[in-house]
Amino acid sequence: MSVNKFIITIEDNAEVFTCPPGRNVLKAMEQLGRKGIPVGCRGGGCGVCRVQVLDQGGYRTGKMSREQVPVEDEEKGICLACKLFPEGDLHLKVLGKWRKQFLTGTV
Amino acid sequence: MSFAGVMRPGHAAIRVLDMEESLTYYTERLGLMKTDEDDQGRVYLKAWDELDCFSIVLREAPSPGIDYTGYKTCSRADRDELVGKLEDYGLEIEWIPEDELKGCGERARFQTPSGHLFELYAEKKQVGDGLGRLNPNPWPEGLKGMQVYRFDHVLLYGPKIIETTKIFTDVLGFDLTERVLSPEGEMNVSFVSCSNKAHDLAFVEYPEPNKLHHVSFMLMTWEEVLRAADIMSMHGISIDIGPTRHGITRGRTIYFFDPSGNRNEVFCGDYTWYPDREPITWTADELGKAIFYHDRKLNENFLSVVT
Numbered sequence A: 001m002s003v004n005k006f007i008i009t010i011e012d013n014a015e016v017f018t019c020p021p022g023r024n025v026l027k028a029m030e031q032l033g034r035k036g037i038p039v040g041c042r043g044g045g046c047g048v049c050r051v052q053v054l055d056q057g058g059y060r061t062g063k064m065s066r067e068q069v070p071v072e073d074e075e076k077g078i079c080l081a082c083k084l085f086p087e088g089d090l091h092l093k094v095l096g097k098w099r100k101q102f103l104t105g106t107v
Numbered sequence B: 001m002s003f004a005g006v007m008r009p010g011h012a013a014i015r016v017l018d019m020e021e022s023l024t025y026y027t028e029r030l031g032l033m034k035t036d037e038d039d040q041g042r043v044y045l046k047a048w049d050e051l052d053c054f055s056i057v058l059r060e061a062p063s064p065g066i067d068y069t070g071y072k073t074c075s076r077a078d079r080d081e082l083v084g085k086l087e088d089y090g091l092e093i094e095w096i097p098e099d100e101l102k103g104c105g106e107r108a109r110f111q112t113p114s115g116h117l118f119e120l121y122a123e124k125k126q127v128g129d130g131l132g133r134l135n136p137n138p139w140p141e142g143l144k145g146m147q148v149y150r151f152d153h154v155l156l157y158g159p160k161i162i163e164t165t166k167i168f169t170d171v172l173g174f175d176l177t178e179r180v181l182s183p184e185g186e187m188n189v190s191f192v193s194c195s196n197k198a199h200d201l202a203f204v205e206y207p208e209p210n211k212l213h214h215v216s217f218m219l220m221t222w223e224e225v226l227r228a229a230d231i232m233s234m235h236g237i238s239i240d241i242g243p244t245r246h247g248i249t250r251g252r253t254i255y256f257f258d259p260s261g262n263r264n265e266v267f268c269g270d271y272t273w274y275p276d277r278e279p280i281t282w283t284a285d286e287l288g289k290a291i292f293y294h295d296r297k298l299n300e301n302f303l304s305v306v307t
């Protein structure tokens, strides 16, 4: 393992993958063919990839939809994985999920 | 057909998280042209084959999504007649003064039960396509990116789409062209046309009001749709699904996201709508095929990711 990659651990299903500096966590996960965090718009808009950083070696975030991450949430370490740039190893809890799609009803 | 009443989708006002990044995307990648900006920081864009001075307005905001969609009427008299009908129907009209959007005439704004804002307007300054109306060339040189021809339609998510669709069909004179019925037999997806396109607007039933599913731009050929997909991969643009075929409208399409997570579509080739046609109906058990004709299964992402 190269020293300049961060280790991302997803608490819920014990998925572990690496993320190089400057890459967002969702993209790192997708590029390695991993799953665990739902993927939506990849642009910080839809909120499908919401995660909470549980314990951390530091991170920064890009611009995220306020509707999806209100200030109170952001203070609790909640963010969107597609806008989450690790600066150290991170433990994440997945909060986002597919919204119930009810178009199909009972079919 | 002879046009009267509502002529076409004229503008969509889109919220973006970062103006600079979005502007690069909408101009260099989609191929829109910046025509103006205003003192509120809004940026005005048009596609090359549109003559009016803008069809997309971008506004930097804390959350992405759509502010409103504007439809141009054939004349001021048509607009006023339709506004009268909307008022008789019980809808409240807010008048937005001329030039509140630069170059646009007075707009009559109303809200649908789905939570979306719509506007009717009759006038917008024309800046042309650079080709002129006398012995023109077929296309201008120097176009960028996907080279979209025009803003075509929006698909919106919200509650009460039966009531909402009624406003367009019963009051504004749109035709219902296609619909999806739920297992209980209720319409939960509607496509409506104010022209002879297969759709000028579409709605999907959804519990949260005022949601944007996608803003769509027209291309002419399947090859151009494929080339648009190439441009997406060249520039790391987030692709949702496609290139593929819709059952509904028969469109050949690709869905992708702008840098703020607003879904966009480029598509080509639906069919010609005439008002003597019956609307097409899709049933819930064939919904997969109705949406993506080749996959033939429901795509959770496509059905639930909105801004």
Ligand code: FES
Binding pocket: A026, A038, A039, A040, A041, A042, A043, A044, A045, A046, A047, A048, A049, A050, A080, A081, A082, A083, B261
């Ligand atoms: S995938 Fe949409 S906000 Fe991250």
Ligand SMILES: [Fe+2]
Binding pocket: B153, B155, B214, B216, B265
């Ligand atoms: Fe569409």
